Amino acid sequence: MPRISLSIMRERALSWFLVPIAAVLSSSTGTNAAKAKVVDDGTVIQNVTIISPERSAPLAHAVVVVRNGRIAEVGTDLVAGAHAKQFDGRGGFLIPGLIDSHVHVGNMGPLNDDEIEKHPDLLDVYRAQLPRSFLAFGFTTLVDLNLREETLDWFNATRIHPNLCHCGRGVHVVGGYGAQHPPKDAASATAANIVYEPDQAKDWPSNLDPKDYMPARAVDRVANAGAICLKVFVEPGFGGAAHWPVPQPATLAALRAEASRRGLLLVVHANALESW
Template identity: 30%
Template structure:
């Protein structure tokens, strides 16, 4: 980011996320990249100096499962909402995400090339955006928002839905290729039922093995990967066998799932905070009574699944999956994670592990030379108490993205 004023953070406790330890150092960023992390580091004479004494510097956070266009928990409403209004809501959502410390996010359906470009060019303030475009769904699957009595074309109504229906191997290939053509960083498939779709059961499996493998083949041909929405063990295991890189949610996993995660070197992205928030507030933000009643099924087993996966050594990335006015609870996920794993592992899930999932190891999620200068300067130690990140508005002194101070 040429032209950005250099920054030096002096005498701060800098977190090495890999090691799980702090060192007292100066952090120097130039042109949006971290130049050095060292004691008494040299810095450009025109650098902005931040006194880091007694402060804690950690990498900018990464949320690996968001929906930045989801201004309502009712995904159906997006199919007839004007694009201009969706954009205005999205700009607000993304700006607030950034100020919660998330400098990069992975969108799991809804965001597109235009939003990512607007953020990159500085037209839109928010996290850097990895997007899939629209998720691929079978007819009657988690991306098909038609009610039982509706027979219109599921892909031909409105601008801003989160899914596209593609049935059969050839149609799945074509849909995956089309999303990749439009710049997708990954392809998302719906491999099971879900809460926010009107006609499927949570315990259903979706897509044949051949259809899922077709999506994986197309993504891999483009040097991309597939993320799969899946709740039950049966759905999770089928998707892992088909070669997907990440399982989204995964609340009802079993021992076979854990074995497959390790064998396939795949990632789990648990999104427990969204079920907590949906139970608390979902009706207020557009969730129907029927959908609200589904939440308990996936909420009650969520923490247990995370604990099992952590104990087994499964790679887990931070994900929130919040909708509508519930986005404000994004950081609450840290408090939930802290119940079943050490603080450093919760932090890794939102930094180094998430960066690995996004295939950007060493570029984001670390405070190290050569990485993007995305950093949080905190007044308290999140290793000692992960609720520092859950209550981030009380502890964030400086938010730095691409070497620019965004907020103080």
């Protein structure tokens, strides 16, 4: 009987040990593959890393299924079918849409009135790009805290844009921040959402009926615009740079009570220490 070297015996023993393991692994892989669920509709984002606040750690190699604009399924055992719209997320990260809770979409940024008058096409280009820029940085919801009248129309008319929530037009007092010049007529007062302040009775425009500018009416204007919040400006002058009147505690209390009754969140612009 021929002699078998120790090295040959080791090789054979190793092969006898590894072959069953390979068979088990192969069987296990086949079982996992059989369990994979085929998703044959909607939009399927494959092989992406999910980072989300409800998870203690990123979920790698994940599959996300979107149906009717909403996330329907998330897992690592999903496979896109032939009829699903597929995106390869390899090397990318998927996060929940961010919310920017303080924007002024109607402000024209780098464009001033003179430039807009000379080059109106620049305004069109700016407005077309702005919603896409928010989306490019992950912001899918915005809250405009001092909405301009025309903003919703042009913003929502863009082909793709974030959800735009707002506080309507911020509430001002005559002569205060944002309303330094007394309104010349009812249309101007409504556009600035002026609220009547009893302490300013002697300076109140004679052509405006105070009853139309009580706190409840200011809140009405905001609620009727479809707002989710009410913003009030309490700005005495940015550290002494100016000296403006501000809403008095009784007026603020009335605005707060009415906002609460209408289901609106109260937001106060109060930069100065004395405003607190």
